[in-house]
Ligand SMILES: Nc1nc2c(ncn2[C@@H]2O[C@H](COP(=O)(O)OP(=O)(O)OP(=O)(O)O)[C@@H](O)[C@H]2O)c(=O)[nH]1
C-alpha cells in the first residue's frame with residue numbers, strides 16, 4: 001500500500017526540513033522502497049514504516065540535489081583582486097557529505113580548496129558551493145576531487161588549483177571490510193601547485209599535510 005501526505009501534524013514526511021518545500025513522490029519510487037524494506041525482512045505496513053517510503057525518497061532527492069546544480073554557475077561572479085592580493089587563497093576543512101556510487105553509502109569528510117588568483121577572486125563561500133554541487137551526487141572520492149579542481153581551473157582561470165579531500169567511507173566502516181577509523185585522502189593539483197614545488201609545499205603545509 002502506498003501512502004501520500006496527510007495534512008495532519010504527525011506527517012513527518014511533509015515537514016520542510018531542507019527549506020525547499022515538499023516535493024511529490026511518484027508511486028513507483030515509493031514502491032521501490034517498499035520492495036527494499038520487504039527484502040531486508042521488515043514489514044512496510046507496520047506503523048513505524050508507514051511514511052518511510054516518502055521520507056526515504058525525499059531524503060535521496062536531498063542527498064542528490066547536486067544533479068540539479070551547475071557548480072560552475074557559482075563561479076560566474078568574480079571580483080578584482082582586493083589591494084593587489086596575488087597570493088594563494090585557501091578554504092580549509094570544509095565539511096561535506098556525499099554517497100558512494102557503489103553502495104550508495106555515506107561518504108563523510110572534509111575538503112580543503114586553494115587557488116592562486118590570476119586577475120580576479122571569487123567570493124569564498126563559492127568554493128564550498130562548488131564542492132557541495134559535486135558532493136551531493138553519487139560519487140567516488142577521486143572523481144569528486146578532480147571535478148572540484150577542474151571546475152575552478154576552467155572557470156576562474158587561476159595560476160593554480162589544489163584540492164585535497166579526506167573522507168571516511170561508510171561502505172568500509174559499517175559493512176564489508178568493517179574497518180572504522182580509516183580515512184581516504186585524495187588530491188588534485190593543477191598549474192603552479194603541480195609545477196612549482198615551493199607552491200606545492202606551501203599549500204600542502206597550510207592545508208596541514
Ligand atoms: N577508489 C574508490 N573506491 C571506493 C570508493 N567508495 C567505495 N569504494 C570501493 O569500491 C569497491 C567496490 O568493490 P566491489 O568488490 O565491487 O564491491 P563489494 O563486494 O561490496 O566490496 P567490499 O566493499 O570489499 O565488500 C570497494 O572496494 C569499496 O571500498 C571511492 O570513492 N573510491
Ligand SMILES: [Zn+2]
Nearest residue numbers: 100102103171
Ligand atoms: Zn561504497
